[in-house]
Amino acid sequence: MDSAEWDDFGPWIREVRGPDEVPRLFRGAGIEPAGCRLVLKVPRSIDRRNARPEMDLYDHLIAVEEETLAVLGRRDGGYDAVRLPFDHIVAIEDSVCLLDGRLGLHTADGAAVVIPYNGASRAPIQRLAGLLRGSYLPFAPEPLPPAGQPVPYLGGVETGLVTAYHRVLAREPEMRLVSATARRPGLRSSITLSDGREILILHRRDWFGRGGDDYSVVVTVLPRPRISGAEVRPFPRRRGICLVTVQVAAARLRFPVPDGPELDAFLAALSHLGRPPLP
Structure with a gap:
């Protein structure tokens, strides 16, 4: 043998x-x-x-x-x-x-x-x-919407995700920080970057866990020009958090995002259409 x-x-x-x-x-x-x-x-x-x-x-x-x-x-x-x-x-x-x-x-x-x-x-x-x-996306980047806010602050973001963010920038210096969500009761940290061509979301596997998931790092990559829509709904039983469902062809990916500036920045990175009204 x-x-x-x-x-x-x-x-x-x-x-x-x-x-x-x-x-x-x-x-x-x-x-x-x-x-x-x-x-x-x-x-x-x-x-x-x-x-x-x-x-x-x-x-x-x-x-x-x-x-x-x-x-x-x-x-x-x-x-x-x-x-x-x-x-x-x-x-x-x-x-x-x-x-x-x-x-x-x-x-x-x-x-x-x-x-x-x-x-x-x-x-x-x-x-x-x-x-x-x-x-999978062999054409040039689309321009990002003009930055209307200061560069997001990484204070309060979990250390493991900040480390992953710096590693991404070392490999892909053209990426721009779009939004950063500090850890808060009921929601873990996340970081969103984009170069106009793609959107990268750095997050934990368990978005809501209070513990036991301090070591996971997920890098989710979305080809920005192929995003066909985004639906925003209040997250049930989680005050101040919205669930953003991103449509790419028939695929639907869901991201919990705090209502407020983080949500506005995330939606602006997805498209030029601005923030859709909540149902």
Whole structure:
């Protein structure tokens, strides 16, 4: 039995550069690494000591092809395959809480593809997300609305999100701080940035938790020109908080935002239409 896959197995996402590095489960799928911009293999979440040479040790094979993203996922007895044209991807969520990583791809039909991964291996996922962001919206930025308020203040924003914000700016210096929500009773912090082309929202997995979610960081990316609308409603049983539902094709993403300047800035970043009336 060929033990190369087992010999190489660990918790890290690895780039696949040749056909011999494709996990054996996925070798019949027709993925040619030489013809792809990036191919990644995502390992199963099992300890090395529990792995065996005869096991299929990779949960996913992800390939950025010329015009599509191919995602192959292991299941009992085989694998499932999804191929997404780049313009079918309408939002990206990269979420990490310690070692628990999840990449979520929202699609134009309202569905989502979720890829779990080891949070210690985030760099390849960020590279993948960068390639997708460069492909799903291949035109120039739209201008942002003129800034009518001072630059938002980051005081009171949770430290983990401020750290994530500075990391984003180091990679993407063209991003502009749009709004920042300080932590308050009943609502966690969030930070919104935009360069006119995309909107990035940094937040926790649990928007409302009082504790137990002090380590998660979610980066939600919306392609701004493809946003078709936003609905604003008061959040039930949460005074002073509104629920903003952003429509991108058939996908609907929801964000709780405090009523007031933060809401006005968030809606202005979404579009030039201004703030819709509350129902």
